[in-house]
Amino acid sequence: QQTPPLPCIVAYFGIDPADVIMFMRVVMSAYQLPLYMCQILNAEWEDMLEGFDERSYLNARRWKPGDDPYTLYAFNQRESERIPSNRALRDTRHYRCTTLHYDSDLPPTSIIITFHNEARSTLLRTIRSVLNRTPVHLIHEIILVDDFSDDGEFDCQLLTKLPKVKCLRNNKREGLIRSRVRGADAARAGVLTFLDSHCEVNKDWLPPLLQRIKQDPTCVVSPVIDIINMDTFAYVAASADLRGGFDWSLHFKWEQLSPEQRARRTDPTQPIKTPIIAGGLFVIDRSWFNHLGKYDTAMDIWGGENFEISFRVWQCGGSLEILPCSRVGHVFRKKHPYVFPEGNANTYIKNTRRTAEVWMDDFRLFYYSARPAARGKSYGDIRSRVELRKKLNCKSFKWYLDNVYPELKVPDDSDSQSGVIRQRQNCLESRRVEGQELPVLTLAPCIGTEGVPAINQVRMSAQSSESTALFISRQTCSSLQGLFIDLQSVVYVSFQRWQKSGTHLEHLVSRFCLDSEMALDGMDSSRMLVISPCELSAYTQRWEVPFS
Numbered sequence: 001q002q003t004p005p006l007p008c009i010v011a012y013f014g015i016d017p018a019d020v021i022m023f024m025r026v027v028m029s030a031y032q033l034p035l036y037m038c039q040i041l042n043a044e045w046e047d048m049l050e051g052f053d054e055r056s057y058l059n060a061r062r063w064k065p066g067d068d069p070y071t072l073y074a075f076n077q078r079e080s081e082r083i084p085s086n087r088a089l090r091d092t093r094h095y096r097c098t099t100l101h102y103d104s105d106l107p108p109t110s111i112i113i114t115f116h117n118e119a120r121s122t123l124l125r126t127i128r129s130v131l132n133r134t135p136v137h138l139i140h141e142i143i144l145v146d147d148f149s150d151d152g153e154f155d156c157q158l159l160t161k162l163p164k165v166k167c168l169r170n171n172k173r174e175g176l177i178r179s180r181v182r183g184a185d186a187a188r189a190g191v192l193t194f195l196d197s198h199c200e201v202n203k204d205w206l207p208p209l210l211q212r213i214k215q216d217p218t219c220v221v222s223p224v225i226d227i228i229n230m231d232t233f234a235y236v237a238a239s240a241d242l243r244g245g246f247d248w249s250l251h252f253k254w255e256q257l258s259p260e261q262r263a264r265r266t267d268p269t270q271p272i273k274t275p276i277i278a279g280g281l282f283v284i285d286r287s288w289f290n291h292l293g294k295y296d297t298a299m300d301i302w303g304g305e306n307f308e309i310s311f312r313v314w315q316c317g318g319s320l321e322i323l324p325c326s327r328v329g330h331v332f333r334k335k336h337p338y339v340f341p342e343g344n345a346n347t348y349i350k351n352t353r354r355t356a357e358v359w360m361d362d363f364r365l366f367y368y369s370a371r372p373a374a375r376g377k378s379y380g381d382i383r384s385r386v387e388l389r390k391k392l393n394c395k396s397f398k399w400y401l402d403n404v405y406p407e408l409k410v411p412d413d414s415d416s417q418s419g420v421i422r423q424r425q426n427c428l429e430s431r432r433v434e435g436q437e438l439p440v441l442t443l444a445p446c447i448g449t450e451g452v453p454a455i456n457q458v459r460m461s462a463q464s465s466e467s468t469a470l471f472i473s474r475q476t477c478s479s480l481q482g483l484f485i486d487l488q489s490v491v492y493v494s495f496q497r498w499q500k501s502g503t504h505l506e507h508l509v510s511r512f513c514l515d516s517e518m519a520l521d522g523m524d525s526s527r528m529l530v531i532s533p534c535e536l537s538a539y540t541q542r543w544e545v546p547f548s
Contacts, residue, residue: 049131052161054085058120073119074333075198075230080121083233085128089329091203092226092237094268097325102207106214108140109206109283110187114179115197116147120155122198122331127162129200138206139164140189145179148172175301181294184286192289195328196280200228200235202327209283209326212271217285218318220309222277223326230333240324243274245407249370250307250352252278258407271321275314275405279306281328292316293388296354298380304351311359314404316394346377353379358386361397366411368508375508421505422446422544423516428529441529443516503542507531516540 060081063069069078091098111130115123127142146156146169156167168186170179184192191213193206205223212221227236241262245255257265257272265272296308313320353374356364368375401408421428427446498514499506505514512531515538535541 049128049162054124057124057158058085060121072117073122075119075122075331076233077119077121079231079233080119080125083121083125085121085124086132087125089129089200089202089235090237092224092235092327093203093325094240096267096269097204097208100208100269100325102211103214106138106207106210107191108138108189109191109193109210110140110183110189110286111142111193111195112145112180112183112187113142113195113197114145114147114176114183115149116173117149118197124159126195126197126199127159127165130195131163133201133203134206138210141166141187143168143183143186145183146170147174147176147179173301175299177295177299177302177305178297181297184289184294187286190286191283192286193283194281196330198228198331199281200329202226202329205326205328208323212321212323213283213285216319217288219321220277220282220284220288220313220318221271221321221323221326222274222282223328224322224324225278225281226327226329228329228331230331233331235329237327240268240272243272243322244276244278244306244310244320245405246276246307247370248366248408248411250304250355250367252276252306255407269325271323273404274320274322275400275408276310277306277320277322279309280330288318292318292392293385296358296385298382298385299351299354300347303348304355307352308355308359311355311397311400312389312394314395314400315359315397316389316392349374349377350379353377354382354385358382358389359397363397363401363410365508369411376511420446423540423542426516443529500545501534502536503544504534504536505541505543505545506534513538513541514543 058081061077063078067078069076071077113123113126130139130142142162142165144156144159144165144167146167148170149155156169159165160167166186168182170182174182180194191210193209195201201223209221209223212219224238224240224242226238228234229236239256241257242254243257245253247253292309292312295305299305299308310320349371352367352371356367356374357379360367401410423443425445426443428441429444499508501513506512507514510531511534513534515530515532532538532541
């Protein structure tokens, strides 16, 4: 005998369906009756949206010949306004994704969308796609954070007439990072979903993400990001064989999975481990997000935050994954339509430099070599983030390179020129000092046969025309300790980087020059090394290097 299904109760009267479902579970359990879950269909969402005056909200522009539709938003505004807010999309998932089943008790999520001067057509299409393609019981709320848009109060409040939508407005420009933290602080669901304001979610996009969070709350998951063409707004499927990567300048790039990685993936629905996420679209357990320190709120506007949170997740005990059975389209633009108060490049440098200083250990020197403009740029106070890293007992960046991203090759000196560094008849050498564990660098008379330095004499290796490394062997390298130079054990990259400037050797980070100084015994033949402000006339800063 089959029990007829219970009628579906929806949020026509301000009742949260998730609360109704929980109440029904309790009642059915008490009376040992079966519970039939009923999903709200797209048509029923349409009924709930009837009260929203879409035409008035969009206030579509009347276009004249010669008008540039790219001026305001850096995409084709005219085409975006022509396309319906609830357009149909092709299901771009692998066919095996349609055979997967997900738990019926997945945790609901708070969806956080931040925006600044976003086109109304794309913002509305983002929200409508979420409402149309997401089971209602999985949406606890949709939180819009208006980052001080020009007409934001009017804009955002109108959208609260849509189901589940709430609006927060910043009273000054805060940027994406602080706006997302504000949205997360206001969220009430146990899972946070961050979306950009110009995207469209595809069929069954959310259950795979929530299922993975339920299985492992320390896993941060991202969908495959399909492409919405900025000119035609055509929805184009992206490859599911991509993951996030970057170079030493902290420039994000998509990377194809290697043949070995593809061979290990016997099932195309399996998650893809990724060293870094693009940052615009991801899902994270709220408690885990808070435990990890949310975002670095001293970062400004936009850029670099995806590196910071990706390094932090991996190094502090979590993981990052891309789920092929979740697809979300995103409008990719060639430039930013909004203003960066300190300029786009300066803002990005500040944010990435904070990331490098806190999370990359001595490997940050490769960042400075790859991005020379970052040297000397202010990046603010990082003490609280350094303390956070210590508190969380996070792993080193070397661990990250070894275990997460071994494909990022560390520059080595295998093809470099090298030789002894001289100052007249004296050469750099290492010397043990009583009571000190590591040797120091000194200047002493050159010893050894022609072309073959003594074992304790220091060579300089040129790895590029821009920077060099001082080292004695593969195990010890020069490092700064106060003003004096000592040697440290090398773990890949703990050597310091120097730049040859004429006859001077300039330390890339401090911008001081290598200098010889009379030792305390007054012997000219035994000089200690220091770093000093660079002076062209100082003979103690002039060096003979074995290459130009």
